[in-house]
Amino acid sequence: MKHLINYLLALKRFSQVFFLFLFNLDFVTFINSIKLQKAMISKSFLKRFCVPGMNCYSCPAAIGSCPIGSIQFWLNDTALKINLGEKINFVGFYIIGFLALIGGSVGRLLCGFVCPFGFIQDMIGKLSKLNYRIPKIFRAIKYIVLVLFVIVLPFFFLDISILSPWFCKLLCPVGTLQAGVPLLLVDEGLRKASGFITIFKFSVLFLFIVLMFLSKRAFCKILCPLGAIWGMFNRISLLKLTIKRNTCTKCKLCEEKCPMNVEILKNPNSSECVRCMECLKNCPTQSITTKFY
Amino acid sequence: MKNIPAIIVIIISLSLIIFGLSFGSVEEGILQKAINICYECIGIG
Numbered sequence: 001m002k003h004l005i006n007y008l009l010a011l012k013r014f015s016q017v018f019f020l021f022l023f024n025l026d027f028v029t030f031i032n033s034i035k036l037q038k039a040m041i042s043k044s045f046l047k048r049f050c051v052p053g054m055n056c057y058s059c060p061a062a063i064g065s066c067p068i069g070s071i072q073f074w075l076n077d078t079a080l081k082i083n084l085g086e087k088i089n090f091v092g093f094y095i096i097g098f099l100a101l102i103g104g105s106v107g108r109l110l111c112g113f114v115c116p117f118g119f120i121q122d123m124i125g126k127l128s129k130l131n132y133r134i135p136k137i138f139r140a141i142k143y144i145v146l147v148l149f150v151i152v153l154p155f156f157f158l159d160i161s162i163l164s165p166w167f168c169k170l171l172c173p174v175g176t177l178q179a180g181v182p183l184l185l186v187d188e189g190l191r192k193a194s195g196f197i198t199i200f201k202f203s204v205l206f207l208f209i210v211l212m213f214l215s216k217r218a219f220c221k222i223l224c225p226l227g228a229i230w231g232m233f234n235r236i237s238l239l240k241l242t243i244k245r246n247t248c249t250k251c252k253l254c255e256e257k258c259p260m261n262v263e264i265l266k267n268p269n270s271s272e273c274v275r276c277m278e279c280l281k282n283c284p285t286q287s288i289t290t291k292f293y
Numbered sequence: 294m295k296n297i298p299a300i301i302v303i304i305i306s307l308s309l310i311i312f313g314l315s316f317g318s319v320e321e322g323i324l325q326k327a328i329n330i331c332y333e334c335i336g337i338g
Binding site: 202 | 295296298299302303305306307308309310311312313314316317318319320321322323324326327328329330331333334335336337
């Protein structure tokens with residue numbers, strides 16, 4: 001059993017690196033962008049599909065679409081079409097179904113095993129031993145962000161002249177890191193066009209990098225709307241964590257080692273759990289197991 | 294297979310995916326935006 005868990009955790013790192021490269025496979029565009037000193041992004045036909053993780057589609061090498069960005073643009077587009085009396089595009093139901101399918105099957109597992117930004121946070125977390133518990137009130141911010149910035153504002157507060165993906169525009173540090181940093185570095189025109197919002201977005205990115213040193217996976221804990229969606233499915237998903245109460249010694253080593261500071265003994269399927277399986281690895285009596293049913 | 298809520302969610306989500314792909318346009322709804330630079334993501338615009 002212990003070997004199996006170690007194997008699973010070795011697979012986790014491999015899986016995170018694999019998906020980071022898989023979602024950002026268009027190196028040709030990336031290199032051309034640097035060579036020509038011009039902002040260019042991949043025009044891959046695969047961008048019609050969403051990727052299961054936070055990966056900005058404006059990263060020069062990205063070959064898939066961010067589901068959170070896609071939902072916002074679909075809501076923008078739907079509001080615009082309703083205003084103009086045009087036929088609605090039902091493609092948004094595909095995005096909602098795609099997210100619910102993952103949530104219903106494995107809950108937040110892909111946050112731990114697939115999400116490229118989760119991997120970046122894990123790597124930053126390795127540089128620091130600190131993992132302060134973030135109060136519940138701050139953890140609730142991600143639900144407010146999901147409702148307000150991803151759903152309500154893009155649908156109800158739309159500027160007709162420009163589309164308004166409010167989360168991408170004001171908060172998303174993933175877009176700033178994956179798209180903002182490389183594109184602003186190569187393109188002088190973009191640098192000249194940058195202003196207050198650019199500075200604000202880079203400040204958000206900087207703040208979260210600092211927070212990642214203080215508390216592991218700070219972005220997942222506080223801001224991630226995708227984690228908020230999948231977290232709501234943790235209690236009912238097919239994949240679940242269970243505790244063998246008869247062998248558990250309540251040493252709480254699992255809770256100490258949990259990057260998300262989940263109270264595992266109280267609630268092993270908490271909406272905060274990213275199913276990184278660190279608790280399984282660290283349990284001395286192997287009392288934590290996964291079930292798929 | 295006892296987990297009825299999860300099975301219901303999976304059936305509904307599969308129906309939504311099929312509905313979305315059948316009656317919606319992926320090209321217009323997702324691809325068109327994703328192949329152009331999202332200036333909002335960078336912090337411009």
